[in-house]
Amino acid sequence: MTQTLLAFDGSGIDGGLYTTVTGWATDSPHWLDQLIRTWSDFGLGVFAVFMLWGWWQARRADSVVMARVLASPLIVIAVYVVNSVIKSLVAEVRPCQQLPATVTVEPCPGVGDWSFPSNHSVIAFAAAVALCVAYRRLGAVALVAAALMAASRVWIGVHYPHDVVVGALIGILVALPLALLAGRAAPLVDRLRGGALGAALGGG
Secondary structure, three states: OHHHHHOEOOHHHHHHHHHHHHHHHHHOOHHHHHHHHHHHHHOHHHHHHHHHHHHHHHOOOOHHHHHHHHHHHHHHHHHHHHHHHHHHHHOEOOHHHHOOOOOOOOOOOOOOOOOOOOHHHHHHHHHHHHHHHHOHHHHHHHHHHHHHHHHHHHHOOOOOHHHHHHHHHHHHHHHHHHHHHHHHHHHHHHHHHOOOOHHHHOOO
16 A cells, blocks of 8 residues: 555546546446457457568568568567656556546556556557558558557556557657668568568568
């Protein structure tokens, strides 16, 4: 309890909006809550599928596109590390801990599992932006999925709205320049396409 009291309380930012959204979840049909919860818990796997699809399509594209697609999981990891540092520095208590009277769809994470910014939002938006730089259509679909992921984290009660909004911004702002820079690895992809990895990378 002492650790909770010493950590940052984000309820004064948008706690009212958080309780409104969790109230909607409480009043919603059980099947809808469970659908959103399943998406929120396991939906990040969809972004891995998007990356695999991007790689499959990039086999027929130029080396700049392939370089950006191959870099997308590395970009996600880099953005996650940045977010983890911010998360540990801010140490914001989960809203379901700070507002214990709130009924949530998801069991509340334990003390020390900080809330700000949302890891799920950061990962989803970083993946979507990295893919968008390579393939706009695929990236656009991924961005919609990322927005749904962010919203689901508030709906199930584990994040304040500002947690997911800032998480989305971090994912976008850090991933975008990295994705653009990844295109400079095209000469490396050209060399790899002429070697043993040629079949996987679409080389002759």
